[in-house]
Amino acid sequence: MSFIRKRRSLVLTSTLALSILFLSLIAVMVGLLYKEQKNAAFHGFTEIGAKLSAQAQVSSNLIASVAGAYENKQNPQAELVSSLQLQLNAMIDDDNLTNAYYMSTKQFEIDGQPNLITMIQSSLSSEGSNDNGTDYPLDDVFLDGYHRVMTGxxxxTHAYSDDIGTWISYLAPIKDDQGNIVAMFGLDYDYDQVKRELSALLWGVIGIGMLAAAVAIGILFFIIRATVRPLGMLAVAAQEAAQGNLTISMPVTSSDEIGRAAASFNDMIHSLRQLTSSIKQTSDEVTVSSLNLKEFANQSSQATQEITIAIQTVASSAEAQFSSSQETQRAMTEMAIGIQRITESSAIVSDLALHTSERASEGEQALRDTVHQMNSIQTGVLHATDTMQELQLASGKVDDILTLITEVAGQTNLLALNASIEAARAGEHGKGFAVVAQEIRKLAERSRESSDEIRTILQAIKEKTAAASAVLEGSAEEARTGTELVQTTGSSIQSILASIKQVSDLVQDVSAACQQMSAGSEQIAATMVEQEQIAKRSSTNSHHVAAASEEQLASVEEVSGASEQLRVMASKLGEAVSRFVI
Known part of the structure; x- marks a missing residue:
């Protein structure tokens, strides 16, 4: 349960981090888009103003005549005013450009307020009223623009407000043939309308971005959870196996690297289960054999003590020596039988130790194969991460192409606008050309909108690719964890192999001790036969028999000590194996 909570925490943490990243990117993109659209609008205002001021400059002589009349406090010719006003009317539209006008260059004050004369302005801006020749008070923003225009x-201008609304004005000087500034040309853009359009665009982008982020976060949540689940189960299973639970198994539900890792893990657990069962059985048999060996050693020790007593009796009395020699001969027969049984048990223990060592070597090889498979998984995940990074680079190139398309659409829109203006100037003959120019503007606008939508989708793909790369890096980390757990299990098996080798060495020591006991018993038997045949030599031979019995007693004690060590080693081996549940 603890690991499940940690896995869920990992999924939620990853999803939360990606959500914050998505929202941050959306906020940055919205801010940049708002700023870009605002700058684009201002740039468009400037370009339109430059084109229209160039058209106005063509009529500089007419404008100079009107300006001269106002400076002389005379009324200008009505034909000139009407012609220039028609030109200004053709410049304005129903969207943002609401007023076009010519102002005099001579500044004067009324009640301390700077003023200029509005010589001519578009009649559409005042709903047909005639505001030509009226005074216009200048605020600080407009006054600063006037001074800059007078320098050429x-x-x-920056945004400024008056009684009607908030405006941004394009101001340009009108020069005569000698280069003298004779009037100031102005265009008023409705800044309130511009802000409304930018706000509508901003909220639309925010809505689309939030919806796309919600969908992407939901998809990433399920992808991350599905990816982490099998690796988490494999890590839990490996941890339980390292703690000794060999009854666990992994479900194999796929044929990819994770599925093959689960299958290899199940094969490893099966091999370890068989190896542990064999070692446990061998340990039990070694324990039983060591107990039998110790019992036989005790019997041999008792027999040797009886031989010593018999030899002492022979030294004191020949008849008693003869009788004791017979008892000693019987005891030696029993001891020979016991030694033979010890030898047979030692051979059995040696075979079992060899068999156990072979099975342990097989388990170690299975662990090596599992480590190799885990390394292959890790290599595959890293390769997938590199592929995701290459996909991000390709997306960046596509984004550059979309930027070029957007710029071309903007230039086409400006050309269509210029064509509309020329068509308006052409009058009745330019209506058809104006319709074509309007259609071109619509097509350019659609191209720009389509490129923006493609850029948005491409950005989402780039973000999803980056998230998938992060998830694959987490999967590589899980694979490395599984490899470390398998290596820990391999260390445990190597410890078992070392214990088996120690058991084998002790069995060889027991076998050598049995050979020494056999040689001693043969020597004692020969001595006893000689005692029976030659009674007179009993006293002399009793000393040799006593020495042989002492050597035999020492050998029996060595066998007893070796059997005790064998029992202790078998017990330790049993404890090492008992931690594995099969």
């Missing part, structure tokens, strides 16, 4: 500069 063209500019787009």
């Amino acid at each position: 500069e063209t500019l787009l």
Whole structure:
């Protein structure tokens, strides 16, 4: 349960981090888009103003005549005013450009307020009223623009407000043939309308971005959870196996690297289960054999003590020596039988130890194969991460192409607008050309909108690709964890192999001790036969028999000690194996 909670925490943490990243990117994109659209609008205002001011400059002589009349406090010719006003009417539209006008260059004050004369302005801006020749008070923004125009500069002012609304004005000087500034040309853009359009665009982009982020986050949540689940189950199973639970198994539900890792894990657990069962059985048999060996050693020790007593009796009395020699001969027969049984048990223990060592070597090989498979999984995940990064680079190139398409659409839109203006100037003969120019503007606008939609989709793909790369990096980390757990299990098997080798060495020591006991018993038997045949030599031979019995007793004690060590080693081997549940 603890690992499940950690896995869920990993999924939720990853999803939360990606959500924050998505929202941050959306916020940055919205801010950049708002700023870009605002700058684009201002740039468009400037370009339109430059084109229209160039058209106005063509009529500089007419404008100079009107300006001269106003400076002389005379009324200008009505034909000139009407012609220039028609030109201004053709410049304005129903969207943002609401007013076009010519102002005098001579500044004067009324009640301390700077003013200029509005010589001519578009009649559509005042709903047909005649505001030509009226005074226009200048605020700080417009006054600064006036001073810059008088130096020959063209500019787009900052936003300013009056009784009607909030405006941005394009101001440019009108020069005569000698280069003298005779009037100031102005265009008023409705800044309130511009802000409304930008706000509508901003909220639309925010809505689309939030919807796309919600869908992407939901998809990533399920992808991350589905990817982490099998690796988490494999890590839990490996941890339980390392703690000794060999009854666990992994369900194999796929044929990919994770599925093959689960199958290899099941094969490893099966091999370990068989190996542990064999070692446990061998350990039990070694324990029983060591107990039998110790019992036989005790019997041999008792027999040797009886031989010693018999030899002492022979030294004191020949008849008693003869009788004791017979008892000693019987005891030696029993001891020979016991030694033979010890030898047979030692051979059995040696075979079992060899068999156990072979099975342990097979288990170690299975672990090596599992480590190799885990390394293959890790290599595959890293290769997938590299592929995701290449996909991100390709997406960046596509984004550059879309930017070029957007720029071409913007230029086409400006050309169509210029064509509309020329068609308006052409009058009745330019209506058909104006319709064509309007259609071109619509097509350019659709091209720009389509490229923006493609860029949005491409950005979502790039973000999803980056998230998938992060998930694959997490999967590589899980694979490395599984490899470390398998290596820990391999260390445990190597410890078991070392214990088996120690058992084999002790069995060889027991076999050598049995050979020494056999040689001693043969020597004692020969001595006893000689005692029976030659009674007179009993006293002399009793010393030799006593020495032989002492050597035999020492050998029996060595066998007893070796059997005790064998029992202790078998017990330790049993404890090492008992931690594995099969």
